[in-house]
Amino acid sequence: MATIYDVAKEAAYSISTVSKVLNNSTNVSSRARKKVLEAIETLDYVPNSSARTLATKKSNMIGVVFSENLGVGMAHPFFGPVIEGFRKFVDMHNYDLLFVSRSIKGEESYTNQLIRRGVDGIVVFSTDSDQSDLKIYRELGIPCVFIDMEVNDFNSVYSDNYHGALMAVDHLVALGHQKIAHIHGESTGFIGVERMRGFNDAISAHGLNTPEEYIMNGGYYSADGGRMAMMKLLRLSEPPTAVFVSGDQMAIGAIQAIKEYGLSVPEDISVVGFDDIEIAKYMEPALTTIAQDKEKIGQQAGLLAIESILNPNCLPVKKTIPVRLIKRETTRQVKK
Template sequence: MKKSRTTITEIANQLGVSPSTVSRALNDHPAISKKTKKAVVKLARKLNYQPNLLALNLLKNKTNTIGVVVPEITSYFFSSVINGIQDMVNPLGVNMIISQSNESYEEEKNIIQTFTSIRVDGFLISPSSETKNFGHLKILTDNNIPLVIFDRDCEGIEVDKVFVDEYNGAFQAVEHLIQTGCKRVAHIAGQQTLSTARHRLKGYKDALSKYNIPVNEKYIVESCGFAPEHGIDPTKKLLALPNPPDAIFTINDGVAIGAMYAIKEAGITIPEEISVIGFDDDPHSSFFKPSLSTVWQPTYEMGVLAARFLMRRINASNEISSFRIETLLPELVVRGSSR
């Protein structure tokens, strides 16, 4: 029973004019008389005409759709970046199609392949932790498909990029720990394939150096993920050291939550015996006891900015030569888990 939706030709027939006239009338073309315009618009409204975007897409070779590829969608971090993207892009009549790589290089490649074949106008990508080879991204740039990378860097791919100053955030966090009297600051690091994890580690080390504290490799443990359960084992390892740390700076809030759990389990008090500080400012963080000190990241803003960069590329008919790299500032949020 699906009655086909009204087309421009239908309006044209009913009015006894040609489709081109209808098209021009609806687009307010100057060469169409006022009477015709009025008649067309009226009938179009009456028949509830809606332009067939599929036809438009084919003609313009443009989909008004951007592809967003993130490692996962369930984390607060990425879902709030997506919020920013959506809010930037929707008012422009652009839609986003999202897919998760689940931190898998293969899946990431497939997604990009799929999105390319449905001809998204551009890509917004944060690579998976498995991704070391950037050939799939190179194909995009080689084919002049607009691409913006955010949060996690892909060294060697020259495109617009938006990051958070991870180094600065980590430095602030560790400096705060030292200034509040912690002597043995440990770090539960993230997978070192990730630029973000590397920069935070660097920030940690440099902050120690600034205060002439030697870097103790025993105090650096790598977690294999970002969820609370990934914080448990590294924390136990740290607590079991002959000279256990009196502060732990973790790669993110998820891991910090796991760390706090393990610490409490061991009967150690936070922050009196051990300070803990995370990264991300997950909305849950302030409701733990003690509430989690952390480093807030401008996630929403990152989404907005990345989307803005992408739209600029998409709308630039002529090549824009220089690539922009923007680094946003995080902020230390001191709560109850640090002194």
């Protein structure tokens, strides 16, 4: 079966141009339109979409792509509530969702699936720093919204990661801690960079001196990554009295490491996480953390997706969602 890539090759035009012709866009030259239509006829290419889509050029469907390094997709405790908030919002506006995997195997790519099904827009859930796919999304010519990743020429929605880190450090300093370490997420990713920037600025604002060995890379926000990073901190000749961990799952691993080392949380070391995943309040001890409004992130992404579908020429919007400090049981006043 011919794909849009075959049509683009046959017509000697880009995928973006083919997509515009298929969507009946006016921003295509008559020569390009003629060549693309001829290629479509030659290859007998027909997008596998509903009759309504072919007639109206609208499918009332939004594609959902997961682009994250752990490969857990909706099973991730952060993404689940976000996608549910997104689903509820777009469902009220009569849009369906099409879930595709960026790592799909076989002849047909995930982008071709999106085009073949005639999606009106795309939402990308991203935790990684690889922006190589941005060129592909630009060529598709379909409105896109990125979640958890700042993208200059697309709509994007993310938490106020920077101020969340400031809150975490301020809380620990207010408790009397001065030896504060940071276990950060992937240091080239947007959220990891923003949370580390907030940590560094807060440490500087309080006049503290954080040794280089107090900064540990926990990798891609897994419990194992947090555990291994915390073990390294505990082996230092002068370990910290508190640690800000850039993700709740990493914080869970860090607390496990502290317990394995024969120490207690928060009696020996205070821990602050980031995310406020569901299990955080049920842990023993319950996790002090920076809460993201996951449902609101999903709702705002849905709003931007629909607005950009209805008005494709609107300028990209970056939406920052406020966060808040949730004080629980993993932090306490420093011992004198």
